[in-house]
Amino acid sequence: MKRARKNSAPGTDQGDTPQKSAKLDGSQATVADPPPPGCKDAAEDKICFIDRLPDHLVVRIFQELGKLSDIAFILPQVCKRWKELVLHENIWRNVSLSYGSFMSEARKNTFFKYLGMAPKLGGLTFELDYKDGRNDFSKRLIKKCPGEVSVLHFIYDNFPPHALFTLLEKYKHCIEKLIICDTYTPYVDEDVKHLWKNIMNLTKLKHLVVDGAALFYHKATMRKAAPCWKTLNILDVKDCSYENMHTVQKLISVHSNWVEVYLATTTSSIFRGEVKALAKCMDLETVQFPFCREFKFLEKCEKLDSIVIDCVKETSTEVNAVIPSLSKKSVFPLLKTVKVIGGSSEYVPLLRSLFEIREITLLNLVAFEGSSENLTAILKETKYLKSLYLHEMSVQCVSAVVNSIIDNNLPKLEDLNMFECYCDEKTKLCLKLVVNELKEHSKVKVTADSTACSCKF
Numbered sequence: 380m381k382r383a384r385k386n387s388a389p390g391t392d393q394g395d396t397p398q399k400s401a402k403l404d405g406s407q408a409t410v411a412d413p414p415p416p417g418c419k420d421a422a423e424d425k426i427c428f429i430d431r432l433p434d435h436l437v438v439r440i441f442q443e444l445g446k447l448s449d450i451a452f453i454l455p456q457v458c459k460r461w462k463e464l465v466l467h468e469n470i471w472r473n474v475s476l477s478y479g480s481f482m483s484e485a486r487k488n489t490f491f492k493y494l495g496m497a498p499k500l501g502g503l504t505f506e507l508d509y510k511d512g513r514n515d516f517s518k519r520l521i522k523k524c525p526g527e528v529s530v531l532h533f534i535y536d537n538f539p540p541h542a543l544f545t546l547l548e549k550y551k552h553c554i555e556k557l558i559i560c561d562t563y564t565p566y567v568d569e570d571v572k573h574l575w576k577n578i579m580n581l582t583k584l585k586h587l588v589v590d591g592a593a594l595f596y597h598k599a600t601m602r603k604a605a606p607c608w609k610t611l612n613i614l615d616v617k618d619c620s621y622e623n624m625h626t627v628q629k630l631i632s633v634h635s636n637w638v639e640v641y642l643a644t645t646t647s648s649i650f651r652g653e654v655k656a657l658a659k660c661m662d663l664e665t666v667q668f669p670f671c672r673e674f675k676f677l678e679k680c681e682k683l684d685s686i687v688i689d690c691v692k693e694t695s696t697e698v699n700a701v702i703p704s705l706s707k708k709s710v711f712p713l714l715k716t717v718k719v720i721g722g723s724s725e726y727v728p729l730l731r732s733l734f735e736i737r738e739i740t741l742l743n744l745v746a747f748e749g750s751s752e753n754l755t756a757i758l759k760e761t762k763y764l765k766s767l768y769l770h771e772m773s774v775q776c777v778s779a780v781v782n783s784i785i786d787n788n789l790p791k792l793e794d795l796n797m798f799e800c801y802c803d804e805k806t807k808l809c810l811k812l813v814v815n816e817l818k819e820h821s822k823v824k825v826t827a828d829s830t831a832c833s834c835k836f
Contacts (some may be wrong), residue, residue: 385802400808406748414641419485431453432458435469437461437464437747438470439468439469440465441454441464441465441470442469443775446606447493448821450465450470451492451493451496459580466496466498467498468498468499471496471497471498471499471500471501471525472499472500472501472529473501474493474499474501474502474599475500475502475503475504475530476490476493476494476497476500476502476503477490477503477504477505477506478490478503478504478505478506478507479505479506479507480506480507481506481765491519491523493519494524494525495523495780496524496554498525498526498527499525499526499527499528500525500528500735501528501529501530502527502528502529502530502531502532502556503524503528503530503531503532503546505532505533505534505542506534507534507628514764520546520701521542521543521545521546521549521590524546524549524670527550527553528550528558529553529554529555530549530552530554530555530556530557530558531546531547531554531556531557531558532558532560533558533559533560534560534761535727538574540570543574543790544573544577545653547577547578547580547581548577548580549573550578551577551581552582552583553580553583554581554583554584554589555583555584555585555586555610556584556585556586556587556659557578557581557584557586557587558588558590559574559588559589559590559591559594560590560591564748566642568597568598568742569677570766571593571594571597571599572599572600574595575592575594575599575600575601575790578607579601579602579605579606579607580605580606580607581587581606581607581611582607582609582610584607584610584611585610585611585612585613586611586613586615587613587614587615588615588616588617589609589615589616589619590618590619591618591619594626595616595619595626595627595630596626597626597628597813598625599626599629600678601626601629601630601633603633603634606635607792608633608636611636612636612637612638613637613638613639613640613663614630614631614637614639614640614641615639615640615641615805616641616642616643617642617643617644617667618643618762621816627642627650627653628653628656629657630651631653631657632659633654635659635660635661635662636660636662636665637660638662638663638664638665639663639664639665639666640653640657640660640665640666640667640668641665641666641667641687641807642654642666642667642668642669643669643713644669644689644691644720650668650671651667651671651673652669654668654671654674654676654677655676657671657676657677657680657815658676658677658679658680659679660680660739661679661680661681661682662682662686663677663680663682664682664683664684665683665684665685665686665687666680666683666685666686666687667686667687667689667718668687668689669689669691669694670686670688670689670690670691670694670697670698670726670729671694671697671701672694672697672700672701674701674704675700675701675703675704675705677694678704678707678709678710678711680711681709681711681712681713682713683713683714684710684713684714684715684716685714685715685716685717685718686714686716686717686718686720686733687718687719687720688717688718688719688720688723688728688729689720689721690719690720690723691719691721692723695723695725695726696725698725698726698729699728700729701729702729705729705732705733706732706735706807708736710787711733711739713735714733714737714739715738715739715741716728716739716740716741716742716743717733717734717739717741717742717743718742718743718744718745718748719742719744719745719747720745721745721746721747721748722748722749723747723748723753724749724750724751726749727753727767729755730757730760731757731760732763734757734760734761737785738763739761739763739764739765740763740764740765741764741765741766741767742761742764742767742768743768743770744765744767744768744769744770744772744776745770745771746770746771746772747772747776749773751775751776751778751779752779754776754780755779755782755783756781756785758779758780758788758789759783759788760835761789762790762791763791763811764791764792765791765792765793766792766793766794766796767780767792767794767795767796768796768797768798769795769796769797769798770797770798770799771798771799771800771801772797772799772800773800773801773803774800774801774802774808774809774810774813775803775808777797777800777810777812777813778808779813780795781813781816781817783819784817784821784823785816785817785821792823793823793824794823794824794825794826795823795824795826795829796816796824796825796826796827796828797814797823797826797828798828812829833834
């Protein structure tokens with residue numbers, strides 16, 4: 380005779396629990412039946428073990444779910460405790476939300492739903508139309524925004540000034556990274572001045588990124604006593620291309636705490652003053668700049684471990700003026716990473732002098748225009764190289780690298796990464812065959828992304 384056991388949740392009558400049945404070895408059994416021999420005690424069956432976990436562990440489990448819609452819309456319906464736990468800041472601190480005028484009304488409503496739930500956000504991105512600049516949008520935005528946001532990304536050319544200034548004021552004590560895209564620059568001087576005033580008042584700003592040039596094209600006042608200078612140490616203006624950018628030099632010169640600076644790929648004459656100003660930054664670790672003879676002033680930056688050089692044609696004749704400085708062992712003693720954008724045979728002596736007496740472990744070549752012989756000459760000096768990246772390179776250059784690896788001229792190389800490299804139909808040299816040859820004769824790990832072989836021979 381079967382013994383029925385109670386299987387009701389706390390506060391629920393047994394009659395409220397449906398008696399489901401299933402065929403087990405030809406006999407009828409219900410969920411109210413006792414467990415078969417070998418199973419755990421029946422009492423354990425009544426317990427919801429996740430309810431026994433402390434809050435911080437439950438929150439950690441929720442973090443692993445990944446899908447934000449599940450966390451925001453499904454978990455709160457389970458119980459009162461879960462409804463409270465999904466609002467924990469640890470769940471939201473690394474979440475980044477985006478809002479665009481192109482989004483459907485349903486997606487916009489979902490955005491504001493998330494915005495109203497989050498106590499803290501990792502990032503907010505706005506790409507708006509002027510129709511979104513109406514008072515109702517600004518009020519809704521400010522009302523729903525969480526208490527803290529670490530990263531703000533504005534598509535500045537379409538962002539309503541009032542909403543922009545209000546957000547910067549609201550988050551002036553928590554923004555760590557600010558990204559402003561201002562390609563079309565529709566704002567007047569007064570707006571730009573107001574924006575700089577807000578930037579200067581950000582007390583935790585570490586990283587400023589500007590895509591476009593409106594902020595630098597207009598004259599701005601850099602207050603030396605501004606709160607931002609205590610923390611701001613990363614400047615990224617590599618996507619700015621306007622020529623009248625004197626504000627960049629002002630920005631770099633106002634203090635010497637820069638750790639990373641990325642200047643635009645443009646004519647070097649624009650940034651000679653900026654490169655010279657960087658020589659005062661004793662904590663500088665990473666720098667990107669268009670090559671110019673002022674490069675030699677950076678020899679004072681002893682902590683520099685990463686350099687990105689834009690090899691512009693107009694300064695190729697200035698290479699020889701820099702080489703004597705690079706030949707000193709005391710210059711860039713910590714340098715490990717070098718990225719070269721462009722460049723031809725004129726820059727080979729510069730690159731060889733960089734590698735000759737330094738333990739460079741990573742080299743990244745982008746659209747290098749030198750011959751395969753030039754590349755081979757450079758690689759002969761890279762005794763400590765562990766990682767090599769090739770972007771937009773011809774199969775001849777790739778073949779020169781492969782031959783150097785097979786000939787054991789790169790004894791410490793561990794991985795070769797190729798992006799958008801291409802075959803040569805004229806010489807019938809196939810990139811795929813070259814890579815396969817390397818895999819047969821070497822243990823170097825090879826990665827070839829966005830590299831398609833279109834050979835018909």
